[in-house]
Amino acid sequence: MKNIFLVMLALVIAGTGIVFAMQNKPETMNKEGILMDKKILIAYFSxxxxTKSIAEKIHNTVGGDMFRIETSVPYPTDYHEAAYGVAKKQHEEGTKPELKDNGDVSAYDVVFVGTPAWWYEMAPAVKTFLSENNxxxxxxxxxxxxxxxxxxxxAEDMAKLAKGAKVVASLVIYENGGANAQQEVDNFVSKL
Ligand SMILES: Cc1cc2nc3c(=O)[nH]c(=O)nc-3n(C[C@H](O)[C@H](O)[C@H](O)COP(=O)(O)O)c2cc1C
Known part of the structure; x- marks a missing residue:
């Protein structure tokens, strides 16, 4: 009798554990809030x-499609040339550089838009992406x-360029987020 009781107790504990694990798995979290039953695009410039590595981590958690924003004329690979040459000039002149492909957000409800901070604002290519889509x-x-x-x-600047969009809270990460990046992404997503 005692053994049967112990077996039943073990089953109840195991069952509770399984239910708890299911409730907390990322797929379940992602289907809640603003992401529920939504078509998701993760668009980013890097x-x-x-920013690419954060985009991939968001994708791990929420799924959906990914789109890399790229300029027709690539930026120099040398940091100094890119940062203090082309990017600084584009920042000062408010340039919206031509993209290889403007992308198409029409099929999506929620668009994660990723950018590095470049000269105190979003990267110019992201300005083009937001301006060229509806x-x-x-x-x-x-x-x-x-x-x-x-x-x-x-985020405020994104709202000005992406007319008609609702811009929600931003995920803000220092560099690539280090070892805790996936956790930071998951915490952020679970609050959406
Ligand atoms: C052209 C350029 C401008 C930058 N300007 C800033 C800035 O104004 N503020 C800042 O905190 N970091 C700035 N950074 C650092 C980047 O925002 C940071 O390293 C970012 O994570 C780079 O993302 P990526 O690797 O996806 O390009 C700048 C980097 C570059 C290349």
Missing amino acids: WGGN FEGKTIVPFITHGGGGKYTI
């Missing part, structure tokens, strides 16, 4: 790879990587 009725989730300056007014 020069050095940090965001009417869509939700934008900004994600920003930076080298210490933080998020600046990038």
Whole structure:
């Protein structure tokens, strides 16, 4: 009798554990809130790879499609030439550089838009992406990587360029987020 009781107790504990694990697995979290039953696009610009790696982590967690924003004329691979040459000039002149492909957000409800902070604002290529697409009725989730300056007014600027979009809270990551990046992404996503 005692053995039967112990077996039943073990089954109840194991069952509770399984239910708890199912409730907390990422797929379940992602289907809640603004992401529930939504078509998701993760669009990002990345020069050095940090924003790309965060985009991939978001994709691990929420699924959906990915789109890399690239300029028709690539940026120099040398940091000094890219940062203090082309990018600084584009920042000062408010350039929206031509893209290889403007992308198409029409099939999506929620668009994660990723950018590095470049000269205190979003990268110029992301300005082009936001201006060249119709965001009417869509939700934008900004994600920003930076080298210490933080998020600046990038989310507000995105809202001005992506007319008709609802821009929600931003995920802001220092450089590539280090070892805790996936955890940071998951915490952020679970609150959406
Ligand atoms: C052209 C350029 C401008 C930058 N300007 C800033 C800035 O204004 N503030 C800041 O915190 N970091 C700045 N950084 C650092 C980047 O935001 C940071 O390293 C980011 O994670 C790079 O993302 P990526 O590897 O996807 O290109 C700049 C980097 C570059 C190349």
